[in-house]
Amino acid sequence: MTLTITAQTISITSIEQLNELSGENVKLCMQCATCTGMCPMTAEMDLSPRTVMHLVQFGMLDRLGASNTCWKCASCHACTVKCPRGIDIAKVMEALRQHVLRTNKNYIEPSALPAERIAELPQIAIVAAFRKLTS
Ligand code: SF4
Ligand code: SF4
Numbered sequence: 001m002t003l004t005i006t007a008q009t010i011s012i013t014s015i016e017q018l019n020e021l022s023g024e025n026v027k028l029c030m031q032c033a034t035c036t037g038m039c040p041m042t043a044e045m046d047l048s049p050r051t052v053m054h055l056v057q058f059g060m061l062d063r064l065g066a067s068n069t070c071w072k073c074a075s076c077h078a079c080t081v082k083c084p085r086g087i088d089i090a091k092v093m094e095a096l097r098q099h100v101l102r103t104n105k106n107y108i109e110p111s112a113l114p115a116e117r118i119a120e121l122p123q124i125a126i127v128a129a130f131r132k133l134t135s
Helices: 012-022 034-038 049-057 061-065 078-082 089-101 115-120 123-131
Strands: none
Touching (some): 012 049, 012 061, 012 089, 034 049, 034 078, 049 089, 078 089
């Protein structure tokens, strides 16, 4: 993936917003990619956890909001326990979900699910898909 970084694409406000939402300091990331190596869900993600952290460091929330990565994150914390910089990446993923939900967008739209699919799925799975750990 090619990234074009200019003074216009960097949003200090967004970086601070993500830090506040997650309680983490995303600037500490040194792009070692240990998180990607540990993640069991990377095959399903369009951006790896390392790439997400890279975009977060530039405050590129619009690009991240269009990615499926934070929704595919299983909140397993495998990345978190191995990050050499002590960053809780699962919390950053949760903050990204919160950011999207605050724009009143759902990754899965309830009205788009067929009734027969809703009937066969466990209710808790449906709720988790809408909100995951995000409150
Ligand atoms: S493991 Fe930590 S330091 Fe390494 S790329 Fe991931 S978030 Fe950054
Ligand atoms: S918490 Fe999410 S990003 Fe981290 S290893 Fe688990 S699934 Fe991957």
